[in-house]
Amino acid sequence: MDNEQQHIGGMTSYEEARGWIEGLVSFGVRPGLDRMRIMMERLGHPERRLRFIHVAGTNGKGSVCAYLTEVLVRGGYDTGTYTSPYITKFTNRFRYNGQDIEEETLLRLANELRPLVEEIAETEHGSPTMFEVSTALAILYFARVTYPDYVVWETGLGGRLDVTNIVTPVISIITNVGHDHMDVLGDSITDIAREKAGIIKPGVPVVSTVENEEALAVIREAARKSKSTLYQLGEQFEETAIEATESGQSFGFKGPFRTMSRLSLTMAGAHQRKNAAAAVMALEALRQYNALLVEDEQLLEGLRSAQWPGRLEMVRREPRLLLDGAHNPEGAESLAAALRELHGGERIHVMIGMLGNKNHRGVLRHILPIADTLVVTQPAFRKALPAEELADVARELARELGVSPEIIAEPRWPDALERLERAASGGGLPVVTGTLYLIADVRASVLGLPDSEKGW
Secondary structure, three states: OOHHHHHHHOOOOHHHHHHHHHHHHHHOOOOOOHHHHHHHHHOOOHHHHOOEEEEEOOOOHHHHHHHHHHHHHHOOOOEEEEOOOEOOOHHHHEEEOOEEOOHHHHHHHHHHHHHHHHHHHOOOOOOOOHHHHHHHHHHHHHHHHHOOOEEEEEOOOOOOOOHHHHOOOOEEEEOOOOOOOHHHHOOOHHHHHHHHHHHOOOOOOEEEOOOOHHHHHHHHHHHHHOOOOEEEEOOOEEEEEEEEEOOEEEEEEEOOOOEEEEEEEOOOOHHHHHHHHHHHHHHHHHHHHHOOOOOHHHHHHHHHHOOOOOOOEEEEEOOEEEEEOOOOHHHHHHHHHHHHHHHOOOOEEEEEEOEOOOOHHHHHHHHHHHOOEEEEOOOOOOOEOOHHHHHHHHHHHHHHHOOOOEEEEOOOHHHHHHHHHHHHOOOOEEEEEEOHHHHHHHHHHHHOOOOOOOEO
């Protein structure tokens, strides 16, 4: 589309296109695939031309996507990656060989989609949502602009009714099932597992690192019904820790096809070994089913170089500052375990901010016992839980748990960060956690990045 055409009826800048797509957030999250199916049909089913690796789970999806992308790119495969939420810029969500979509390309594709979106909005189906339009844009980017060999494809919420489930992948991965987005996915672990298992397709192999027995029963049954081969952590494959330090860790991998004695990661935490093992098992299965060719050295280098911003990220070393977007109980449990493992002898000072619709008590139950100081703030984002409200929950829960960290409420996050750094100046590790919207702002501030566009 040339500039003249864009001026006649279309958007003329990246900012305008992003504003239009993000403006659709007012239509909320509406699980279901009807609007997505209509868009794909009208666009000539571009999703059918692509090979997807579909990744679902409560925690760990982004890290698994990072491992897969790094290994595939090093193996010489052109690789698309679609993830959410984004932590710095809207274009982070759409990547090709590790590079963001160009603003001009995003503008052109948004202009192509807009008339279709507005047409559907006039029907009984209502307007496509922000996530639906982003997902359609990702499919167009990969199917019509970049033509990757593989697309690493992260679900938004759940799986069964998630709009990313419009695709049939070459392999599915389910990282874990925990207590998050229960307002959308259901009240029980079984309900949530049923949603995640919805990405399992007939005959398509599935890799799982799910540990909860109830959830695992659901995954097993879904795989059996679909006649899909299930590769389950602890059964068909396993990982064994070798060593862990602040700067990295290593583990052994044993799978049905071969054993690898030592794989290294830069990302910290026992949960990252499981995430990496899931990625390795998926690549091993693709080697069997799809004749994927990745040299061992490329696999080793890809795993070692994978990074995922805001997940146990030592964003500054002098003085230290650790960021981790633990916004649900399972994430907080992994963070607490990693801090005990790597910083067990140190004082820990934590700053936290959360959105209103999260399981605050479940998160704080893991954070309070490891914190010497807890600075409670609120993210600069809609649906933020007021700092005083979260601090009250923390005080009440601290009494229940019999722990007594110093709890400080500081609504403005820049002031809260100052309080955190002051607390840590006397010794100990400062940690910022909670919603990724808070992590995004703190990260941009510390690294001197432009204001982050953060969003879902």
